[in-house]
Amino acid sequence: GAVVSQHPSRVICKSGTSVKIECRSLDFQATTMFWYRQFPKKSLMLMATSNEGSKATYEQGVEKDKFLINHASLTLSTLTVTSAHPEDSSFYICSAARTSGSYEQYFGPGTRLTVT
């Protein structure tokens, strides 16, 4: 199979603190991982493309200093929400594509972030 995990699945934090979300490809290597954000009753919005060993590419309107992305290995990417505020509360989902073969992407189960 092609399994992607995320941790934590749910987190509640206070305003002003930072939160780190991990995305792992469990049974394949992923040169590229993607981070999405989803608001209630809405579609997924791409935030950034995470490339192993290089800087992430952010979509227009996404603050790179607020959403720090690190892709330290072929199986792990992390998203850190810095100085979180209530408006950062959302459902964050990562995906990964294999390093070779098809372009098919596999998605993690998501992380629900609530900032109080």
Add this chain to the structure above:
Amino acid sequence: GIQVEQSPPDLILQEGANSTLRCNFSDSVNNLQWFHQNPWGQLINLFYIPSGTKQNGRLSATTVATERYSLLYISSSQTTDSGVYFCAASYNQGGKLIFGQGTELSVKP
């Protein structure tokens, strides 16, 4: 950039009925995927189908790349089919997927 549009936005079916969901995209694609988002938010891969036709049980999908659309067929629908169906497409080697707005399906017993 590429645009992805889905129709209908909402669909209510009686159990046992068949349905067709449509996805239009604005440019040539190298990836077209259909997903079912379950009530816990997990995106379940249904089909990877940049072109051609595939079938998996009661579900099948067809992508006509030259006419820039894809169709997802659900036959003999069940209440467990309820949820949101997304199609997503990408058109470059960067691979980033652009999602449609989804079709929310409700299957009534």
